[in-house]
Amino acid sequence: MTLRVVIVGGGIMGASLAWWLTRGAGAEAGVPAVTVIERDPTLARASSMLSAASIRQQYSTPQNIHLSRFGWEFLSAAPELLGVDVGLKRRGYLILATETGRATLEANTALQQAEGVATALLGPEALARQFPWLSLGDIALGALGRDEGWFDPALLHGGFRAGARARGAHWAEGTVTGIDVSAGRATGVRLQDGTRLAADVVVNAAGWQSGAVAALAGQDLPVGPDLRTVFVLSSPDTGEINATAPLTVDPGGVWFRPEGRGFIAGMEAPAPATDPWAFEPDWPQFEESVWPLLAARVPAFERLRATGAWAGHYDWNRADQNALLGPLPGIDNLFHMSGFSGHGLQQAAGVGRGLSELILTGAWQTLDLSAFAATRLAEGRRVVELNVI
Ligand SMILES: Cc1cc2nc3c(=O)[nH]c(=O)nc-3n(C[C@H](O)[C@H](O)[C@H](O)COP(=O)(O)OP(=O)(O)OC[C@H]3O[C@@H](n4cnc5c(N)ncnc54)[C@H](O)[C@@H]3O)c2cc1C
Known part of the structure; x- marks a missing residue:
């Protein structure tokens, strides 16, 4: 049957x-x-x-690495497997650490490399050469992954x-x-x-x-809802950053990546949403946390504007x-x-x-x-x- x-x-x-x-x-x-x-x-x-809609292999557990590697191979082969090009952008993830986070980043990278992941550790000089738009005064180390990026x-x-x-x-x-x-x-x-x-x-x-x-x-x-806001950003004179930036994770908790001609960014919510069906973007979070962190890390983002935002729930395993x-x-x-x-x-x-x-x-x-x-x-x-x- x-x-x-x-x-x-x-x-x-x-x-x-x-x-x-x-x-x-x-x-x-x-x-x-x-x-x-x-x-x-x-x-x-x-x-x-x-x-x-981003994909990385920079995890601290082999099981998550294996799943994302399968995901990367699947997305890469999507035109043959699904008959659909999912718009995979092979731009990598850059995870930055201060001195406090150095040991953890080194340990995670060692594990990833042992699992065959193409993650490389870059010190401040190498970071400055490859990403001259970053402000690196407090940065001890960055981990840059190759088979990572985002898609539709x-x-x-x-x-x-x-x-x-x-x-x-x-x-x-x-x-x-x-x-x-x-x-x-x-x-x-x-x-x-x-x-x-x-x-x-x-x-x-x-x-x-x-x-x-x-x-x-x-x-x-x-498992329950955990609301996150994604801010849609526009910034003048940042074409080079738009063309070269990986998804960048700041030690302060904010991440950003190029999207179209602009950028998107987000970070953990400061407090749980009271109504899970409201789906209201947390606009104050942009002024209070997201923009200050981004402008400090990327001085060219000084004139960054949030032109839009949306909110969605992580499927949070408590x-x-x-x-x-x-x-x-x-x-x-x-x-x-x-x-x-x-x-x-x-x-x-x-x-x-x-x-x-x-x-x-x-x-x-x-x-x-x-x-x-x-x-x-x-x-x-x-x-x-x-x-x-
Ligand atoms: C802001 C944000 C950023 C994210 N960024 C990333 C990222 O960069 N990379 C990444 O890998 N993941 C990311 N995620 C997480 C990822 O989107 C989710 O883990 C994934 O989409 C979960 O898929 P799902 O099908 O389980 O859930 P959903 O997409 O939520 O689908 C569940 C469906 O179930 C339906 N449903 C619920 N209850 C019932 C019911 N009783 N009867 C019938 N239908 C029902 C709902 O209507 C819904 O359509 C992000 C999530 C958010 C919100």
Whole structure:
């Protein structure tokens, strides 16, 4: 009998999983019947469309490095694999450290290099030669990665969705308001309009709402919204910076990168948003924190202006800020795909592949993502990642 898989959430994770599932992913049982339920087909509040859409390999854990490397290779091959050029910009990440952060940056870089990542450490003189627009008085070291950059999330999402649909996946508009569970198995989902869909496998790919979706089955998944503002910036006389800058991470916590003829920038929110549905950009943050840090690091940004801004939620894993994959104890056919905490877009291709194989074959296959098993929380295990940006 054909396996019926219902995916709750049609963002990048749901779309990637549908794409991999409909390719069969090594299953002897054949291609499953995949239905993706999405409450808002415009994806206006989906993190996937509100993302900075950047990809790096500069992580402090091998598992995150492996996932992003897979993501980089996938994005590079997207024209052949998806039939879509996702607009990959190969500009790298530059992570800067003061003396305080030097040892951590050195240790992270050593780990990345041991994993085969092309990250190089640059001292102040080398940084000044390569990036003469940086103010480096307080900087001890920078780590510059090669196979890193940014891309267009809508093109990647569209490629996954079109490919999955072409192989039979079905997209349905609806809000999942119930998950039926019987004898420790999820048997289907209920929609707000009263429809019931029977399922052999249910996947929770609801992004920042996946904690709420897990609760529909009585499960405690520690994932919720964490609002971040992305500022759209315009700056006169900074064409050279626009043409050469990598995504640059300042030790003060702000990051910026070129976007079109201008730049985008952001940093952690000073306080949690009170209404998760408001999606209000934090304009005071620009004047109070973002602009002062940027102008101090890049003197040419003195006349920088914020011409726009948007706000979106990280899918924040409160336990350890990393992916939570697969079932929690108690319901072994309810798979979670959640908790990416700001690095989900770049992990979508790898997570989709890994989870599709777990669903179809019962084991991790080409990508061993067992370190990210959602069961780790009950076992008291954590994935400690120092580079959550
Ligand atoms: C400002 C910002 C910057 C970011 N920058 C980066 C970056 O540079 N690099 C990177 O890799 N990642 C980045 N991320 C993180 C990345 O965007 C997310 O990790 C990723 O998009 C999560 O994808 P998702 O499909 O799980 O969630 P989403 O895209 O949020 O999709 C979940 C979908 O589920 C639907 N849904 C929810 N509940 C229900 C329900 N009950 N019934 C039906 N449908 C439901 C929602 O409508 C939504 O469309 C950033 C995120 C933000 C907000």
